[in-house]
Amino acid sequence: MSESKFNFMLNRRQAIALGLGSAATVALAGCSGGSGSDDKAAGGDSSEGSYKVAMIMSGTITDGGWDQGHYESLKRAIESHPKWEMLEPKENTPDADAATAAQSYVDQGVDLIIGNGNQFASDWAEVVADAEGNDKVHFLITNTNPTSEMADYKSLAKVETVLPNFKQTGALAGVVAGLMTKTNSIGFIGGMKLPSTEAKYAAYLAAAQKINPEIKGQYNFEAGFTDASLGTKLTENWISTNNVDVMWGDASAVDNGSRQALESAGADTHFDIAQPIDIAGADQPTVVTSTVTDWKIDQAMDEIEKGEFGDGKVITADMSNGGISLGKFSDKVPEDVQAKIKELAEQIKSDSFVTDAEVEAIASTL
Amino acid sequence: MDFFMTSLPTILNATTLSAVPILLAALGELFSERAGLVNIGLEGIMAVGAFVAFAVGKMTGNLWLGVCAAIVAGIAINMIYAFCTVTLCVDQVVVGMAINILAPALALFGYNMFVGSNSANATGVIMERIQIPGLSAIPYIGGPVFGQQLLAYLAFILVPLVTYFFKSFRGGLSFRSVGENPQAAETLGINVIRIKFVACVACGALAGMGGAFLSVCMTPIYIDGIVMGRGFIALATVIFGRWSAVGIMAASLLFGFFDGLNVALQAQFNAAPVMFFKMIPYIFTIIALIFFGSRHAGPKANGQPYYRESR
Numbered sequence: 078m079s080e081s082k083f084n085f086m087l088n089r090r091q092a093i094a095l096g097l098g099s100a101a102t103v104a105l106a107g108c109s110g111g112s113g114s115d116d117k118a119a120g121g122d123s124s125e126g127s128y129k130v131a132m133i134m135s136g137t138i139t140d141g142g143w144d145q146g147h148y149e150s151l152k153r154a155i156e157s158h159p160k161w162e163m164l165e166p167k168e169n170t171p172d173a174d175a176a177t178a179a180q181s182y183v184d185q186g187v188d189l190i191i192g193n194g195n196q197f198a199s200d201w202a203e204v205v206a207d208a209e210g211n212d213k214v215h216f217l218i219t220n221t222n223p224t225s226e227m228a229d230y231k232s233l234a235k236v237e238t239v240l241p242n243f244k245q246t247g248a249l250a251g252v253v254a255g256l257m258t259k260t261n262s263i264g265f266i267g268g269m270k271l272p273s274t275e276a277k278y279a280a281y282l283a284a285a286q287k288i289n290p291e292i293k294g295q296y297n298f299e300a301g302f303t304d305a306s307l308g309t310k311l312t313e314n315w316i317s318t319n320n321v322d323v324m325w326g327d328a329s330a331v332d333n334g335s336r337q338a339l340e341s342a343g344a345d346t347h348f349d350i351a352q353p354i355d356i357a358g359a360d361q362p363t364v365v366t367s368t369v370t371d372w373k374i375d376q377a378m379d380e381i382e383k384g385e386f387g388d389g390k391v392i393t394a395d396m397s398n399g400g401i402s403l404g405k406f407s408d409k410v411p412e413d414v415q416a417k418i419k420e421l422a423e424q425i426k427s428d429s430f431v432t433d434a435e436v437e438a439i440a441s442t443l
Numbered sequence: 444m445d446f447f448m449t450s451l452p453t454i455l456n457a458t459t460l461s462a463v464p465i466l467l468a469a470l471g472e473l474f475s476e477r478a479g480l481v482n483i484g485l486e487g488i489m490a491v492g493a494f495v496a497f498a499v500g501k502m503t504g505n506l507w508l509g510v511c512a513a514i515v516a517g518i519a520i521n522m523i524y525a526f527c528t529v530t531l532c533v534d535q536v537v538v539g540m541a542i543n544i545l546a547p548a549l550a551l552f553g554y555n556m557f558v559g560s561n562s563a564n565a566t567g568v569i570m571e572r573i574q575i576p577g578l579s580a581i582p583y584i585g586g587p588v589f590g591q592q593l594l595a596y597l598a599f600i601l602v603p604l605v606t607y608f609f610k611s612f613r614g615g616l617s618f619r620s621v622g623e624n625p626q627a628a629e630t631l632g633i634n635v636i637r638i639k640f641v642a643c644v645a646c647g648a649l650a651g652m653g654g655a656f657l658s659v660c661m662t663p664i665y666i667d668g669i670v671m672g673r674g675f676i677a678l679a680t681v682i683f684g685r686w687s688a689v690g691i692m693a694a695s696l697l698f699g700f701f702d703g704l705n706v707a708l709q710a711q712f713n714a715a716p717v718m719f720f721k722m723i724p725y726i727f728t729i730i731a732l733i734f735f736g737s738r739h740a741g742p743k744a745n746g747q748p749y750y751r752e753s754r
Contacts, residue, residue: 139565140666141556169551169667211654296708299717305662306460307706314453314710330666333566337662341572360566443714 088118128381130155130374131164131182133175134193136302137165142329143268143302146353147193147219147372154375161378176202180207183214188381190214191374195221195271198238206231213328224412232426233389237380239330239372242395243276244436248425249403250277250325250368251284252290256414257365260320261291265309267333268328270298279440281325281429283431295319296443302333308334316342325350325368333423348409355404366418367404370394448583449706455587457703458696460661463595464489464653466695468677469684470598470605471517471649473691476681477609477618478642479625479744483539484524485650486674487546492517492654494550497665498557500658501567509657510594512680517651518644520546525643529636532748543674551667567663570594592660594652600747601649603689622742625749636750650674676728686741694731701727 085347132151136144148166155163163406164187167178175192179201182190198221208214209232221227221238230236252429254263263285267274275298295315300307308331315321316338324339324347326332332351339347344362351357353370366431371390380386394400407416447454469486475482492513500509524542527533558564570592578589609615617638620628625635653673658665676698686688701724708720 090591137555137558137667139562141562141565141664145562168555295710296713297717299721303668304664305664306657309662310453310457310703311710312461312705313456313705314450317453318449318711327682330662330664333664334662337569430495 095096119327127166128158128161128188128378129186130161130189130378131185131187131195132166132191133170133178133197133356134166134168134184135170135172135196136193136329137168140329141333141356142353144168144193146370147191149354150370150372150374151191153371154378158378168193172196172200174333176204176263179216183208183211186213188213188215189374189377190216191372191377192216192218194219194343195220195226198223198226199206202227202230205236207233209231210408215377215381217374219372223391227351227389230389235389237377237386237388237390237392239377239392240395241370241372242393242401244271244280244426244431244433245396245401246352246368246370247280247436248284248431249401249422250352251281251286252288252418252421252425252430253350253366253410254281254323254325255285255288256417257410258285258292258323259346260322261289262293262295262315262320263323263325264295264312264315264321264335265297266311266324266326266328266331267296267298268300268302268331273300274298274443275440276325276436277327279436279443280431282439283435284425287431287435293319295321298443300328302329302331305330305334305337307331308336309338311335312338313341316347322346323348323350325352327352333386334346335360336363345409352402357405357407361407364407365410369402369404371402373398373400396422448690450711452587453710454700454703454707455584457706458590458699459588459595460684460699461702462692462695462699463591463598463660464656465673465677465680466602466692467598467653467656467700468650469680469691470688471646471653472677472681473605473686473688474618474642474649476646476686476742476745477622478639479622479742479747479749480524480528480639480642480646481535481539482521482524482542482643482646483536483678484521484542484546485646485653485677486670487543488517488546488647488650488673489521489654489657489674490550490677492651493658493669494553494654495651496655497567497658498553501557503563506568506570506659509659510652511584513651513655514648515651517649517654518647520549521643521647521650523655524647525640528748529639529643532750534746547667547670549684550665554665555669565664566658569663570660571723582730590665594656594660597739598656601694602688602692605672609688619742622744625744626754636751639749645747650677653677676724679728679732682741683728683735697726697731698724 134144138148155161170178189334216236220241223238236348265278277320278296285292312335324335326335336349339349340363348365349363351364351367355367355369357364376392495516496509496513499512500506524538527538528535539545572590575589579585617633621635621638631634657669680691680694683694705720705723
């Protein structure tokens with residue numbers, strides 16, 4: 078057999094093999110975006126709903142953090158709004174596909190498209206501009222300040238954003254940490270150095286130091302959101318070198334790793350405050366409570382039903398409207414400490430516990 | 444100095460923890476490259492191994508079953524590579540890249556099927572650490588070095604076994620012959636195709652095991668992107684380790700040390716630019732490749748397709 082003929086035959090095989098491989102990859106990538114769950118049933122029969130809502134996220138609805146928190150907010154909103162039907166959330170959406178995903182929901186006649194996080198603010202500018210003449214569609218982007226992050230939008234007529242009260246979230250966690258720490262050393266891991274991350278940590282430390290001025294804080298704002306082992310290693314280091322005994326995390330999967338290190342160090346003496354969903358329970362031995370964020374999707378739905386949605390308004394999620402709250406306590410939090418936390422939570426709600434100046438004093442050092 | 448001494452246990456623990464998955468995958472790559480197959484698909488195989496170990500471990504409650512399933516899954520994925528590169532003689536780099544795209548997508552698809560909207564399935568458990576009596580009591584280094592999971596100990600036990608295999612076993616010599624000159628090996632009666640397939644089995648098994656370490660020893664979860672470039676680091680480790688198991692172990696530990704140092708620096712210098720510390724292990728990898736990356740040191744027929752009929 079001559080080499081040239083041999084190579085020709087192999088090239089044809091190569092083409093088939095690579096073609097099949099590529100097709101399989103594309104098919105799987107497409108399939109992997111869905112959860113395979115029965116989400117559509119959450120809103121009842123599609124014929125009963127007169128409004129449709131869809132959510133687009135960069136992670137998954139079971140990430141134990143950011144996207145799961147959004148998904149659970151959406152489920153709560155659907156339960157209280159029978160006219161609304163939830164389409165299956167679009168998971169694992171990279172930035173490059175975010176606009177296409179949103180456009181596909183616009184084409185399907187979805188009433189409310191939710192983007193989980195400020196990255197969608199930059200991804201959706203064109204889709205929002207193209208949808209300006211479409212009376213049906215509305216866009217809700219979370220964790221976004223429209224003034225600073227959507228300045229390039231031609232119109233915000235069909236857009237609203239949600240911003241949690243970071244000071245309240247951080248202060249709630251700080252009160253719990255301040256009352257639970259025995260070593261006066263607390264830690265915080267953030268996924269990305271964003272103004273919101275720094276604001277949360279500043280309020281967290283300010284509130285803890287209000288309980289006990291001796292408390293010291295350790296932090297890392299750039300741990301990312303996926304490397305759980307980094308969370309383990311960072312927390313192990315803080316435990317061994319700084320005696321950290323209470324952690325609060327804002328980094329999704331990385332928080333899992335942190336909890337693992339706390340458990341290894343002793344779940345009766347080392348505690349975690351989870352966020353943004355309530356995960357305290359027997360399967361989370363270190364979690365003493367959670368700071369819970371509800372993204373007020375219900376409020377956006379109400380506004381759409383009344384025709385009041387849009388114009389770049391900011392929905393603030395705070396303690397007064399149930400946007401920020403503390404989850405259930407584990408039995409590791411003594412009754413008297415629980416009572417004290419509830420008392421101080423009322424002061425945080427009325428903005429009389431930590432002042433802006435106290436928070437700013439810490440923020441300026443970061 | 445004070446910082447170093449107080450951080451030493453953490454650095455050593457992180458060194459071992461970070462080194463093991465790289466060591467396992469790199470040992471797999473050693474088998475592959477010794478038989479003339481450069482497999483850059485380690486990253487993808489590790490992703491599948493991590494998912495399968497997590498899912499099977501969670502379903503059965505037996506993490507060792509999870510590890511075994513990860514080995515089988517790693518072999519299965521690597522058979523795609525073997526078929527394309529050995530049977531079809533497709534370019535090894537192209538197939539490796541295809542594996543790196545296909546395998547994580549498979550793992551993510553499987554994860555979405557397994558977990559769905561049931562968040563209870565999203566978290567598993569990790570293996571217990573085993574303290575070696577006496578040794579684990581040594582100050583500073585005892586706990587971090589001699590208090591690891593059994594899979595970590597197995598990884599290090601593999602090093603002398605692999606060395607012994609390549610140096611003293613007839614099979615090991617056959618691997619080396621195939622990697623150096625497959626045509627000559629064939630004339631000596633060595634079944635080159637079979638050796639290459641066996642190499643792919645070993646590579647898939649060890650890379651799958653390396654992936655399993657990530658989800659059953661390091662963290663109790665699976666997440667898309669969990670491998671985080673460790674497959675590529677393993678490739679560099681093989682070159683840095685000069686295609687020897689002992690060299691690979693040393694390179695893995697060195698990478699692990701720099702990773703541990705990066706974490707210790709991040710933990711202790713809060714206000715410093717964290718991204719600079721994060722670069723340390725990768726800067727080390729690049730420097731190592733500059734000094735040790737000569738392709739002349741590796742098996743001569745590495746990366747070249749083998750046509751049985753050609754001379």
